[in-house]
Amino acid sequence: MPQPRYILAIESSCDDTGVAVIRGNEVLSNVIANQSVHAKYGGVVPELASRAHAQNIVPTLTEALNQANITPSDLSAVAYTYGPGLMGSLHVGVAFAKSWAWAHGIPSIPVNHMQAHVLAHFLGPTSNPEFPFICLTVSGGHTQLVKVKSALDMEVLGETRDDAAGEAFDKVAKLMGLPYPGGPVLDRLAREGDSKRFQFSRPRVAGLDMSFSGLKTQIWQFLQQGQQKDPDFVGSNKHDIAASVQAAILGILMEKLQKAVDETGVKEVAIAGGVSANSGLRKLLLSKEEESGWKVHIPPFEFCTDNAAMIAMAGAKLNETGKSFPLDIEPQPRLLLSKG
Ligand code: KG4
Ligand code: ZN
Numbered sequence: 001m002p003q004p005r006y007i008l009a010i011e012s013s014c015d016d017t018g019v020a021v022i023r024g025n026e027v028l029s030n031v032i033a034n035q036s037v038h039a040k041y042g043g044v045v046p047e048l049a050s051r052a053h054a055q056n057i058v059p060t061l062t063e064a065l066n067q068a069n070i071t072p073s074d075l076s077a078v079a080y081t082y083g084p085g086l087m088g089s090l091h092v093g094v095a096f097a098k099s100w101a102w103a104h105g106i107p108s109i110p111v112n113h114m115q116a117h118v119l120a121h122f123l124g125p126t127s128n129p130e131f132p133f134i135c136l137t138v139s140g141g142h143t144q145l146v147k148v149k150s151a152l153d154m155e156v157l158g159e160t161r162d163d164a165a166g167e168a169f170d171k172v173a174k175l176m177g178l179p180y181p182g183g184p185v186l187d188r189l190a191r192e193g194d195s196k197r198f199q200f201s202r203p204r205v206a207g208l209d210m211s212f213s214g215l216k217t218q219i220w221q222f223l224q225q226g227q228q229k230d231p232d233f234v235g236s237n238k239h240d241i242a243a244s245v246q247a248a249i250l251g252i253l254m255e256k257l258q259k260a261v262d263e264t265g266v267k268e269v270a271i272a273g274g275v276s277a278n279s280g281l282r283k284l285l286l287s288k289e290e291e292s293g294w295k296v297h298i299p300p301f302e303f304c305t306d307n308a309a310m311i312a313m314a315g316a317k318l319n320e321t322g323k324s325f326p327l328d329i330e331p332q333p334r335l336l337l338s339k340g
Contacts, residue, residue: 028067
């Protein structure tokens with residue numbers, strides 16, 4: 001058996017600068033420089049994100065190489081995210097990765113961030129999903145139901161027509177005056193709340209597509225009405241509001257996931273993206289495993305949110321094809337996942 005190769009990867013699609021080194025499925029380093037600069041604005045400010053990437057990228061790469069205890073000459077390839085994401089952020093990672101790889105005489109490999117979220121399941125020693133499997137990728141920027149036929153053959157079955165699920169969590173949290181990113185904060189509050197206390201209507205969207213913007217408007221109106229009657233409505237009901245909002249968002253996701261399983265007959269189910277860290281979603285999926293015979297795959301937390309190890313895994317799968325990639329690859333903010 002040939003020794004697996006060292007792959008270094010750079011992720012800069014949104015607000016986290018990540019650099020990782022993997023060999024096979026072993027993660028030797030997975031360094032993330034989180035950008036705290038956005039917290040006071042309640043969302044990612046693209047211009048600030050690009051500047052922070054430019055500042056963070058060299059020290060993050062140095063740290064990743066040090067932790068992996070290797071030098072550039074040990075690397076077989078440098079993988080990098082070229083889309084989808086924020087144009088300015090992608091530009092920093094793409095330009096840096098291609099030039100750094102070229103300067104060291106190493107091939108560079110462009111990676112689709114959404115494909116990489118799915119392939120995070122192949123990192124580390126946990127059991128891999130078997131093909132074909134259904135993957136629900138839920139992050140701050142995307143919400144997609146994907147049929148994964150092989151590592152590099154993925155078919156989008158449905159996706160959000162407006163906001164992403166993580167964006168819905170973040171926007172509602174902002175309306176409630178909670179800090180950014182709101183997803184983890186709502187998750188924590190929801191654990192002590194009554195999810196049936198407030199009801200929100202489910203949007204009707206055909207097929208496997210989803211919508212979250214109507215729910216956000218509905219919750220905004222609900223909060224306004226509550227605050228008119230009681231100025232401390234949010235403060236004194238925050239656990240129940242969080243639990244009810246979370247139940248509404250997860251209700252949409254679970255309905256479509258169930259439909260995807262029914263339509264495809266595939267019961268091997270995986271989740272990916274930042275929202276897969278949600279404890280309510282994890283609980284619902286595990287109960288499906290017991291009640292409906294699904295085989296559920298939930299990645300370790302560190303591989304759910306944006307990270308470079310998943311980009312390295314996607315790079316490794318592309319590297320195995322033997323294909324080489326040119327140096328004129330441009331960032332693609334709206335890159336789609338190829339439809340099978
Ligand atoms: O995958 P990710 O790190 O970045 C994107 O590609 O967007 O996902 C970030 C999103 C944010 O919207 C954040 O609020 C959400 O994931 N998130 C959560 C939780 N942890 C992170 N949403 C709900 N519950 C959580 N525990
Ligand atoms: Zn992501």
